Amino acid sequence: MSLETTEPEHAFSGDRFDAIVNLCKRRGFVFPSAEIYGGIRSTYDYGPLGALMLRNVKEAWWRSMVQQRDDVVPLDAAILTNPKVWEASGHLATFTDPLVDCRNCKERWRADQIEGVCPNCGSADLTEARPFNLMFKTFVGPLEEDASVAYLRPETAQGMFVNFANVLTTMRKKPPFGIAQIGRSFRNEITPGNFVFRTREFEQMEMEFFVPPPDAPRWHEYWCQERFSWYQRYGISPELLRLRVHDAEELSHYSAATSDVEFAFPWGWGELEGIANRTDFDLNAHARHSGVRIEYFDQASGERYVPYVIEPAAGATRTMMAFLLAAYDEDEVGGDRRVVLRLHPRLAPYQVAILPLSKKEHLSGLAREVLAMCRERYMCDFDDTQSIGRRYRRQDEIGTPLCVTVDFDSLEDQAVTLRERDSTQQIRIPISALVEELTRRIGA
């Protein structure tokens, strides 16, 4: 609702969006799910290049949030867990949209999105609005009865809260420390849309950072800055991003302060990530509902307290879409129009493409040796069809930062041509120095 209050100054046109959607389909990033059956509304399957890129987005988050920190540990919780978790979290009671039924044609609508008249048949004979829970419901075990109801998790966060005490004990951590998780969540949205921006099944990258309560505002500020800069480190320019503070009315019931990292989508500012100060709401709720004491005891000070939680929660698929939109460019190379994805080397589906100039066997053999070296560390493509110019264009279009061309001279000088995507500059480099040069340009 509040997403489109002000238009971004540097918003992309609808054309850019269409170009991305088209490229995603044509080059195998994103397909409508089960397309041969007509798909299923707002559900997507990630094709080979999309699966690689989505994996890289998650990997980049993981590197920053887990691997390169010693104050964050990971977790991987079940999607279907004990339903008492959702009772305690408040999702069962309040995670709802208001719906109305049309008494005439029996269609069902979101009350806040229609104007008192059924959009299908025009009837004004509508029921009162009733709350509709957005959690998907299923039954575990052979009986469809209340006792066997379970829900698909609507967020990964609660997995971290209910395991807080277990992690504290087994990992011997003390606040400030975080628990991070990447995983699928599910919300039965009435109006999903905008390609992969809002889908009912989606991938979250969430981290719950537990801190002494007095330090919460400072850590909230820290994580706002840290996360805002992460998108820039991976290639989104600052004018396409903003950090927007929620006002009191917009705040969730559990939050003392929330800021969103927003991206200039073609339809206006859209959330990539929310950074919330969830206070002690969740840990207290679970302590109350479970009857288990959940708190931290500081042996040094003798102090006992319930930590506050700072939560940076990002959406992986919409983040991937933002990276694609920000990376898309068209320029001219050698008089020809070129489409190029200027993706960060770590985010591109392939880091390196190996291109033997000909399919002749002795060249092919050397090219495969080079391939074997490179893919020890990097995801590589191998393409030996059509002209080298067309092959460069194909790699530019999917964002491959580096191409390695193996030509007939390579058989003599044991060197290859390394070509950089953005500048199209080429250098000659000995095969023995290649992997080191790739590492220098791409990272370890």
Place this chain on the structure above:
Amino acid sequence: MSLETTEPEHAFSGDRFDAIVNLCKRRGFVFPSAEIYGGIRSTYDYGPLGALMLRNVKEAWWRSMVQQRDDVVPLDAAILTNPKVWEASGHLATFTDPLVDCRNCKERWRADQIEGVCPNCGSADLTEARPFNLMFKTFVGPLEEDASVAYLRPETAQGMFVNFANVLTTMRKKPPFGIAQIGRSFRNEITPGNFVFRTREFEQMEMEFFVPPPDAPRWHEYWCQERFSWYQRYGISPELLRLRVHDAEELSHYSAATSDVEFAFPWGWGELEGIANRTDFDLNAHARHSGVRIEYFDQASGERYVPYVIEPAAGATRTMMAFLLAAYDEDEVGGDRRVVLRLHPRLAPYQVAILPLSKKEHLSGLAREVLAMCRERYMCDFDDTQSIGRRYRRQDEIGTPLCVTVDFDSLEDQAVTLRERDSTQQIRIPISALVEELTRRIGA
């Protein structure tokens, strides 16, 4: 059923199993899901070390099956897709267990697991057996009606079949080539159990390899050998593994031949992975149900055919459990009993632990510099509490292959002690040569 036909010669004792379950809980590998609410039967959350190890198991599979091959591309399909997929695949009609109700106490049982008498109340007044579908059912959108039913996928495989044509076109592949996917699947098992061996929510690592039909038997043999050796490459000794050919009675309706890679679990041989020749069953079924032609046209030969599919399908969590069981060892170091996980360096939760001999600030600073270098490439632990001997024991118990000790001499000679887990051997090495040495021992 056929799992326990012959007892493995080298089966682990129940004690080994108990030791692993205990270690998993105590050191943060695996927790009962939502334990503070009493859990939920046979559902687990992976704690920090389990999340790391599970990730490494999947990463090892991905390296072998995707990154290091140029005939396999990945995919990442939705869990909730169009239900017509499950109609075509046969899951709606045949993915069932036979259930009976007790008319006396109303309990429900799997017909093939009871002896004509209700195990709860002893009554013989049971209904006829009826088929119970193992797919979890839910409703998409605001109406709970037949038209909005969807199922949680019971296998990832169908995502590859329905996207076959899209992948063929966008990636310009031709048989033999494969599509690989790692992801959660769900089966409403009536009798889950054996810790993480059989759970209702589980993680699959599946690859569908499309081949010209005459080549199917040869490729089936290839993938049986390749997958069988993969488990050995990652540290399971051959006497704990067997490759078992399904006999005609056991074969699934879609399969012309299946072999299972089995591991000597404490309760007998148990499947880690099935390698099936699924023939053209799935592609034909989807072509018939969707009305879309699904086949490969070979431009060179002018030939048009429906490829056969060879499918190696592994379970990630039970594979992790097998690696843990195989790696567990107890020996004696310096007169003391030691528990050690002899995990492959790539599978261990941490590859490296950095251990400053003291918490003093100048030592701590250097240790953190070493940590920063190492975690560019590897997942590292940092531990500066208690005696160095106890810290080595803690790392041994979770399988960390290499410990780096930073001591007071390090401040003088800019060198550290590198200690190897299995042999407990220590060498002194300059900090400047450390990362290269780690790479030599662990891999790129």
